[in-house]
Amino acid sequence: MIREVGSATLALVGVLKRHRALLAELTRREMRFDRIGLLPGVAWQVSFPILLLGLYIFLFSTIFEARNGPLGPSGVLYILAGLVPWLFTAEVLGRSSATIVAGASLVKHLLFPVEALPLSVVGASLLSFAIQAFILLGVSFIESNGSRWMLMMAPPLFGLHLIALIGMGMGLAAVGVYLRDLGEVVRILLTVGLFAAPILYPLAALPHVAQVTLLVNPFTHMVTCYQDVFFDGAFAHPWSWAIFAAFAVIVFVLGALTMRRARIYFANFL
Amino acid sequence: MRIANTQPLTMLPEQTILCVNGVVKEYRLYERASLLLLELLLQGQHHRVHRVLDGVSFAVRPGEIVGIVGRNGAGKSTLLKVICGVLDCDAGRIKIACDPAPILELGLGFDLEQTGRENIRFGGLCLGLQPADIDRRMDEIIDFSELRSIIDLPYRTYSTGQRMRLAFSTAISVDSKLLVVDEALAVADILFQEKCIRRLRDFRETGGTVLFVSHSLQQVYELCTRALLLDAGRIVADGDPLQVGHEYELLMQRARARSLMTEIDPHLGFGNQHVRHDLKAYLGSISVVNAHGASVHVLEQGTRYAVRIVVCANEKIGAVSPGFRVTLASGIVVLGTSSWNLGQLPPMEPGDRLVFEFWFVNRLAAGHYVLNIGLAIADSAQEMVAERYVVIDTRGEAMTFSVVGAKPFYGIADLVEELVILQAGNKVLA
Numbered sequence: 001m002i003r004e005v006g007s008a009t010l011a012l013v014g015v016l017k018r019h020r021a022l023l024a025e026l027t028r029r030e031m032r033f034d035r036i037g038l039l040p041g042v043a044w045q046v047s048f049p050i051l052l053l054g055l056y057i058f059l060f061s062t063i064f065e066a067r068n069g070p071l072g073p074s075g076v077l078y079i080l081a082g083l084v085p086w087l088f089t090a091e092v093l094g095r096s097s098a099t100i101v102a103g104a105s106l107v108k109h110l111l112f113p114v115e116a117l118p119l120s121v122v123g124a125s126l127l128s129f130a131i132q133a134f135i136l137l138g139v140s141f142i143e144s145n146g147s148r149w150m151l152m153m154a155p156p157l158f159g160l161h162l163i164a165l166i167g168m169g170m171g172l173a174a175v176g177v178y179l180r181d182l183g184e185v186v187r188i189l190l191t192v193g194l195f196a197a198p199i200l201y202p203l204a205a206l207p208h209v210a211q212v213t214l215l216v217n218p219f220t221h222m223v224t225c226y227q228d229v230f231f232d233g234a235f236a237h238p239w240s241w242a243i244f245a246a247f248a249v250i251v252f253v254l255g256a257l258t259m260r261r262a263r264i265y266f267a268n269f270l
Numbered sequence: 271m272r273i274a275n276t277q278p279l280t281m282l283p284e285q286t287i288l289c290v291n292g293v294v295k296e297y298r299l300y301e302r303a304s305l306l307l308l309e310l311l312l313q314g315q316h317h318r319v320h321r322v323l324d325g326v327s328f329a330v331r332p333g334e335i336v337g338i339v340g341r342n343g344a345g346k347s348t349l350l351k352v353i354c355g356v357l358d359c360d361a362g363r364i365k366i367a368c369d370p371a372p373i374l375e376l377g378l379g380f381d382l383e384q385t386g387r388e389n390i391r392f393g394g395l396c397l398g399l400q401p402a403d404i405d406r407r408m409d410e411i412i413d414f415s416e417l418r419s420i421i422d423l424p425y426r427t428y429s430t431g432q433r434m435r436l437a438f439s440t441a442i443s444v445d446s447k448l449l450v451v452d453e454a455l456a457v458a459d460i461l462f463q464e465k466c467i468r469r470l471r472d473f474r475e476t477g478g479t480v481l482f483v484s485h486s487l488q489q490v491y492e493l494c495t496r497a498l499l500l501d502a503g504r505i506v507a508d509g510d511p512l513q514v515g516h517e518y519e520l521l522m523q524r525a526r527a528r529s530l531m532t533e534i535d536p537h538l539g540f541g542n543q544h545v546r547h548d549l550k551a552y553l554g555s556i557s558v559v560n561a562h563g564a565s566v567h568v569l570e571q572g573t574r575y576a577v578r579i580v581v582c583a584n585e586k587i588g589a590v591s592p593g594f595r596v597t598l599a600s601g602i603v604v605l606g607t608s609s610w611n612l613g614q615l616p617p618m619e620p621g622d623r624l625v626f627e628f629w630f631v632n633r634l635a636a637g638h639y640v641l642n643i644g645l646a647i648a649d650s651a652q653e654m655v656a657e658r659y660v661v662i663d664t665r666g667e668a669m670t671f672s673v674v675g676a677k678p679f680y681g682i683a684d685l686v687e688e689l690v691i692l693q694a695g696n697k698v699l700a
Contacts, residue, residue: 021400021401025392025395106378106396108356109378110372110397110398175307179304264358268298268357
């Protein structure tokens, strides 16, 4: 199994190395610039994530008065720290399960690097994440009470996050070939997911039973890690780091294995 | 001609580019895709097995153009996919000396909204070309497609034929020693088809090898150095394209006869004996035979054949005259004659069966022809000559045959036998 995971990882690296141009092209198509032209496309890609963040912040800080509520005066930063990674996660997972089915003709008729398809979904979601992360970084710099040194942990955390997303993306894409309705299920779960992690409220605001339930959700730990970096500026939740790191590695291994074992049947099923 | 069997090849020719050895491919048919997942996760059987390739073995030497023919569902496309590695196989082995360039379907990854040029780029990337290669070959590809004037317009504005041309031009630009082409030429117009065939020939001359599935025997005869006939997942004939083409025709004929026998009119049997009691005399089996008396459907130019008509009589008849007409698919009559025209009007007794063979040297142009048969009877030869006869049985479009050959001439019949050149120089003038 270790050898399988190894060769699956090598296949991924191979895609990044040999098929870079193809991956770039697939990513560009996934971003759907061409439908509306490059300039409006980029404008949309840039403005939509900002608008989305603005809407969430407006809703939860003004209408629900988060500033005076349980989140305290830095409520906006708190929401941002959890919301930005969550939106990235939701976008990738929401689009992953259909990607191989959408590229069926390529997989069926060519010696096509299948891994490029889920990777292109991650790639296409990176732009809006980068914009939102930039905003998060700015707000964190102004509002964070903790140590700015903690921002040094952002790149490794993002690395773990990326590994987890690639793993889950590959798994969903592979299983999505066989369960065509998977995308619908995932989208429903993602809608619930926004409220099943301490993104818009602090964990402490919940009754004890609900707190324990939320701790089972791996995304709770992802969100907490990001909050450690950008909001608390300290390792406030060391367990979350360990759990999220383990989660990332496990889903990567599972995703890579699923992809590897299922891919030989793809052409038979598409 | 080697009739292939299902045993694996033990002896391999020394120099092969591709060796397919006892390949078996089974499709597992699941009613729902989720049943497969169930099987992967838990044990149990939730599928039916359909064997598409049943022990296919052959070897290809560099420089061969191998045509694969066979009826729908014979396993041709599956074989190509297995060879290219797009599909796995359940048993057997494939040894291949280089990366094959699969042209299994045209226009893969082509996007309607993108321009022709962008699609060439993406199509090339999908086929495994590097960006630098694509840029280098861009002009060549555009020139081959003859679409330079519209290359920067969106793909959706192209006609079906233009899309095909762009896709084929892109596909064929791939560097590989082995091209695997599945039915790619079917939709092209004739001029572009000829261009593609020239391109494939050039490719072969530079040492390239082509594996090629086609439903057009004509294309196989024109292009291939060797042909394989696939039927129900097995290779049933392997060798010279003309001979394999003939086997294919026979296969089709048998299949056609079976379906006609069971479903339509039993009297329309092809080459099969049948009996009618309602007529004084009737047409029996009809065929075109070669010098050895074997029934053929593919005729070579310059060779002797006969139209063979069997006439059966139920009563005493003074004179019978079977005749035939050869027409083009367009309905133009190329030739029509009868035993009356040829001055032979034999009488028949009840229960008689006479075989009429009209021998000819085939001087027809390459193409497809239709044979129509009729039978006239009269009370005596004199009555027949006096045109007091009855056409008692006819068989319109009794059978079709093809003519193959590469002899160059214009028109539908090559009637010139000999060219004599005389010196009209000084001697004559002197």
